[in-house]
Amino acid sequence: MRTAFIKSLMSLAERDPRVWLLTGDLGYSVLEPFAARFPERYMNMGVAEQNMAGTAAGLALSGKKVFTYSIANFAVTRCLEQIRNDICYHNADVTIVATGGGLTYGTQGYTHHGIEDIGFTRLLPNISVVVPADGYEVDLAMGSISGRSGPSYLRLARGGEPVIHTKPIDQSLFGRALMIRPASDVAILSTGSILGEAVAAADRLTAEGIKTGVYSVPVIQPFDAETVAALARQCSLLVSVEEHVTQGGLGSAVAEVLSGLDNPHARLERAGVVHGISPNAGSHAYLRQLHKLDANSLVERIRKISNLSAKRSVKIK
Amino acid sequence: MTAATQTSTSLARRIRSHALRMTHAAKASHIGSCFSMADILAVLYGGVLRFDPSRPDWPERDRFIQSKGHAAAILYAALAETGFFPADWLSTYSCDGSRLGGHVTGHGVPGIELSSGSLGHGLSVACGMSLALRADKKASRVFTLLSDGECDEGSIWEAALFAGHHRLDNLVAIIDYNKIQSFGSVANVLDLEPFADKWRAAKWSVVEIDGHNHDALHKNIGHMPLEAGKPSVIIAHTIKGKGVSFMEGQLAWHYKSANDEQLAQALTEING
Known part of the structure; x- marks a missing residue:
């Protein structure tokens, strides 16, 4: 990068x-x-x-x-x-x-x-x-x-992150949330190099039958409220994923959009970094797991919410 | 008295009067800070700076950055007096909806290069302008006026090291050394001495002058750089509240504005 x-x-x-x-x-x-x-x-x-x-x-x-x-x-x-x-x-x-x-x-x-x-x-x-x-x-x-x-x-991250896009992105899409996997019941909104984990998680969940889309959101400000609002109407669950505390970043930007929508709209789950739990040292991969931002943790988290939703509708009415 | 000194002395009187009326009307603070720098500003705008008020963005102009943004009233007064905008704007100072904010604000105000107010910003921005002018081979110079209190800020010393290291000799810092900062004397709050030595150590050329002596101001600020290959700093020894007997050297006039009676007396003293 x-x-x-x-x-x-x-x-x-x-x-x-x-x-x-x-x-x-x-x-x-x-x-x-x-x-x-x-x-x-x-x-x-x-x-x-x-x-x-x-x-x-x-x-x-x-x-x-x-x-x-x-x-x-x-x-x-x-x-x-x-x-x-x-x-x-x-x-x-x-x-x-x-x-x-x-x-x-x-x-x-x-x-x-x-x-x-x-x-x-x-x-x-x-x-x-x-x-x-x-x-x-x-x-x-x-x-x-x-x-x-x-x-x-x-x-920027540091380098060595997976390349997710397969070809140059059309300049007209700057500012938009970029579809990586089409949204269905669940949509993950991811920003930054954590995208690889989000895509891996979505592919596994979809294979299990929990249809999960992925959008990469490279532009946080100004924010693509239009796409997020559309996803919130379409899906039952949105999951924001970011290497950032859950306050103030992508998750907050999504929550701000949802707060202006009439019900019903998707529930929002914010995955991000939590203050105070990182040890003094830990590799990038280790810290992603600790903060439950790796693919496995994301799969578990979404699976859990989806199981709940099988019993009762998760969508906010 | 030279013609230049006559011009700047007259300008100093006018901008002091404006600033006094403005802060009185708005019940605004910082008149003491305005008065300590009034003579420096009058010399800059009354003969030293190259500018064209009809073209505030004239590329060949000298740049002036007032880093001590709290003394905004006197800068607005100088800009109005030199034709950057109509003098009747001054009566709107600090009023609801006015362009003329309580700290130096350039948005929509011709002649202001940088909005300031938080201390310790101006010298770095001046360094950037100085670098750009040098790269573009322009003869324009960059003047920035700092307060003594703002030299507490670490950013000033980052910029001082940088300008000295890169030999920015189109850069001039003028320090309004009135020896009083917002909660007491500089010597007691956070002593800057030996002040000149600090700048010399950062590879600046230094001169110390009486910041109310127009002849000395013209002689020094009018011939920059002090030394080729070095940025220049003028340590201007000043008196807070200079020009009005009951304001001189008084910390309280960092905050107070004149009442009607004080206004009348102060105007009499200023205009002689």
Whole structure:
């Protein structure tokens, strides 16, 4: 995913001389090609994220198209007020690129888990919040970012995630929830690289007779309320899946849509990260299991609710 | 007195009067902060900055970022006095629905490069503008005005290191060093001294001046950079509330606004 990003960014920088890349002294073995090709538009800001975000705003307010790069909490949380005031309020053309979104830096501990970033960013004005699941979704995101001016948050994982899409995604679909498996009784809405677990879970459930669809939701802000509302009417159960706390992220965005719908609509189950249960260390895969975000846990969770629903209708009336 | 000093002294008097009336009408705070920087602003807008009020986004303009956003009234006054917008806007300051917000707000207000209010933001944004201007080979300079209290913020020192390291000599920071921050004296709250040495250590060129002496202000701010290859910082020693006897050096005027009687007396003192 990071490779797809840097490839896409370099191609954009070739076409658009306004493109600058700032890093908070991170990106070893990822950013070097950009630095070598565009040394005059690449800047290592040092370990100083507040200054990076403010400087990015200043460059953007002077006509540049700026990308900042760091690990999720450092890219977003450390300098949230600069992002809020200097970038978003001024509608500055800055894309904040976070690597290690979610639990990808599992063993590195809580300081490195980007699990509140979607919530922080989606509250801000003018910003587009994009959480790609694979390289194709990165290309979709970069296609949109290259053609728009204004703030964006691009939350990347780390690399090595499964490629789910089979071909480039049509640019017109940017902003939409993307169908991976058609929805029936159950629809999983997934954001980011956890999509592989969601698809595996859905395929097993469908094979068992619990027809489960999957939508990938790479754009959290602005949110595709239309598709979610349609799914809520069609299905009896929606399950949001994200490597993010269950408050403030995808699950909350879905709940906000449901709260405005007349009954009946689907019940919502929010799968996500729970504060306070992660040990000090744990691999990405281990933490996904712990937070019940792996395919097995998702299957069990959905099966349980569906069994209940066999006894009584689960749909909210 | 030189012609430049005459112009800026007269401008300082007018913007002090405006700011006093604005904060009086709105019952708004921060008049003391407005007055400590009034002479600096008058010198900037009365001769140093290159700008065209009919084209606020003129690419060749100098940039001015007021990082101490709480002293908004005096900046709006300077912009109105120099023709960026009609002077009658000033009477709407801090009123319901007004464009002129209580902290510096540029949205819909010509001449303001950055909306500010939370301290410690302006220097970084100025660094970004300075980098862009250098990359685009523009002769424009970037001036930013900081308060002393805001130099408590770590972000200021991130930006200071950055500007020094990258030799941003089109960047000028002016510090309104009035020695009073919101809950007491700078020396007691969080001492900045040795202040000039901190900037020198970050590879800036430093000059300390009397921030109310127009000749000194013109002489120094008018000839930037202080040193080729280095960002410049002017540590302007000022007096909070300068220009009105009962406001000078008084913390309370960070918060209070003049009542009718105080307004009349203050206007008399300002206009002599």
